[in-house]
Amino acid sequence: MHSPTPTRKPGGIVVVLAFAGITASLMQTLVVPLLGDMPRLLGTSASNATWVVTATLLAGSVATTVLGRLGDLYGKRRMLLVCTVPLIAGSVVCALAGSLATMIIGRALQGIGMGIVPLGISALRDLLPPERLGSAIALISSSLGIGGALGLPLAAIVAERSSWRALFWGAAVLGCVIALLIWLRVPATPPRASGTFDFVGAGVLGSGLICLLLSVSKGADWGWTSGTTLGLGGAAVVVLLTWGWWELRTRHPLVDLRVTARPQVLVTNVASIALGLSMYAQALILPQLLQLPRSTGHGLGQTMLAMGLWMAPAGLVMMLLSPVGARLSDARGPKVTLVVGSLVLALGYGSSVVMLGSPWTVMIVSAVCSMGVGLAYGAMPALIMAGVPETDTAAANSFNTLMRSIGTSVSAAMVGVVLSQMTVERGGLAVPSEGAFRTGMLIGCALALVAAAVASVIPVRRTRRAPGYAVAPETSPATVA
Template sequence: MVVLAIGAGVFSLLQSLIAPVLPTIQQELHTSQNTATWVLTAYLLSASIFTPVLGRVGDMVGKRRTLVAVLTALAVGLLLAALAPTIELLILARAVQGAGGAVFPLAYGIIRDEFPRARVAGAISTLSAIIAAGGGLGVILAGPIVSTLGMRWLFWLPMVTVLVTALAAHRFVPESPVRTPGRINWAATLLLSGWLVALLLGVSQGTSWGWGSPAVLTLFAVAVVLLGLWVRLEMRSANPLIDMRMMRLPAVWTTNAVAFLFGAAMFAAWAFIPQLAQTPPSQGYGFGASVSQAGLLMLPMLVAMFIVGILSGRMAPFFSFRAQLAAGSVLSAVACAVLAVAHDRAWEVAVGGGLLGLGIGLAYATMTNLVVEAVPVTQTSVASGMNANIRTIGGSIGAGVMSSLVTAQLGIAGLPLEAGYTTGFATFAVISIVAAGAALLVPRVRKAELQPAAA
């Protein structure tokens, strides 16, 4: 459990560790702002492809073997990033690091294969809490690391940790006895990669290129066409990469719908709470906080999501995963509403963040548990990988929409007006309410089935 938690936690940390220091990367590598954002985009695109594909590989050839390979690739990517003399090599290194996204589904699959059934739900909840907290912890750690050690240590420190984790995985994690016969469907892999890249590239560049620009509209059209071809191929294939019958299971598609909507609200808040805090008070709002100070404002969120995430599996016999998911979405809606109307003082933002942390902690743990319980043991990794991917897609779209709403009107020195944040957070409060409604569509699980899963 320790090995899996460290591996997944480090990759989750890397998702948010770089975003706050993009201006520093831009300055040190002498590049433009648009080029520097590709450090994030390359990581996102790579992870979206590798997460489900390598999850499927792990189900086929062995999860421990695949986990060690994935951690090794992540360490290589971190080494390349730490040594990168140019922005082009740094972007390439981040693309290599994206292979680490498969740590999530592989870890969930190993837990289901190796742990006693009575401990599976609690272990998945704990791992989900660590992943969620890691995603926010990067915002807090980025500033102190850069100010004390320098930008390169954002990669050196995780690299050492990942290498030790890979060795520990090889030594202590047993090879999973559950295997799924088959081979990789390369045509399906290419189509999956194609529509994910087209969709996420269009979303990530929509703000800078223009949402109505020919390039963005073309990317969206390509994504729709390739998505249709991919679904058709998978439905007809005797050896699908992603089994569409599994994706159509009521518990799976409803949970994935919530993941998409909840991910949009979650990533929008994560990305823009620090930006709001860093806005100078001369704009009529904001606190003029540094990167480190803005990160500390996220601390209540991290503490709340970690504690609630760990408790989620243990509450299941009394408070079902379905009910927890709906409650998490409602808490997210309340948090976004609070942030929309009350952000004049730091403690108000901290309260809103804490409420959001409660919602994230519940939702992260329950979504994974609901999907894992619903699919055959031979498809655990690929199913949880697709759930993580759908959450990421929702998050990318949410961050893009939030960015458009916040920057729709600019004031002094080109900074957003306060109304943009109010509109943005209010919009995602509504989206979170829709997510709560979708959570109620998740099929009920009988209490007798929950008792052995989360005792």
């Protein structure tokens, strides 16, 4: 049964956790305005400079699942505070960095802080009454998109008007603020799981994810048929299969694969991968289209700062729509919300066929896509938590976040191939053609429809509680509708 710990004002807890999620997600887009200058600032090549993004992705993906299991074992609030330590330390290291290696270390530490979002969502199950849970989950889930959208204009403003190091000093200050707020405003959460931490499973999973994500994220630079890319891809398959074998045989697994194999959880995770594949396409395509020079014939000629400002409303729309998604989930269940969100995302992509001709119409496309993502992201944790026992809440949510991350990583590689293969010559340079942008958006539309189709067959548990928010039984198999 859901029996939250007596708390302070629930609204204050939700605000703190949402702010923490926004701050953590800011780290993903913090360096985007600097990527063009990174080779000069750090004395490296443009190809090597992309590691400042890749390092954050890798560290965040590996750490998320580990931190989720630790949250179940030792309490979510404690691990939320632990997450702020590498976030702050990484920001300071980046602010002081004078070389690429130092910057990569700092960015990897910042990536570990991404565990704040799934931990915060899981903590809500312990801290809030059932009637407040849906809206709170939706808001904190949307913090991923809000932080990513707001990070571009904020980082561009600071980078243009101050030293680039000020970005990271600001991130360090924000990290300290959220650590203090969590300490003061978020009550302690009890450990829900028993047993020991699976160090072997964590190490094997980390190795497999690093091989997989490196082969996907760097394949375009190394060559998709190169020995390095194929070798890492093959190693990822072998290592991850070995990890699955180990997890099914160890007494206290890092991720209980039997729980994740429950139909409601399994199909939700499949839908999460499809949604991750879809939603990231517009995040890569629309900023490039906005910044491409008008001389190309289809570019919109915006500066980095202007691009960020045109994209910023998408994050605000996502935040404003989160209560709507929560009410829809209360009325019809989170499965319906996930389907609707995926269809709205598909509508946003589909509208791009006639709405890529000006910054205003691009902003509308981005906002509609964000509506869909906000609805879908708010529904997925509710479906996961309704399908797992309290002892696995954080680990299951973190694993779901990992599934989305894998989807976005593959999406980045896929869109990158489209934009690099469909080019036109302008001023002696090869730039993505108008057809490349439209093709990428149509691929995103198709994948959003796939996500909707998968979500429509999620076998939801019957419950006498508010739809979709019941706590899963500890042992009995799911009864599906």
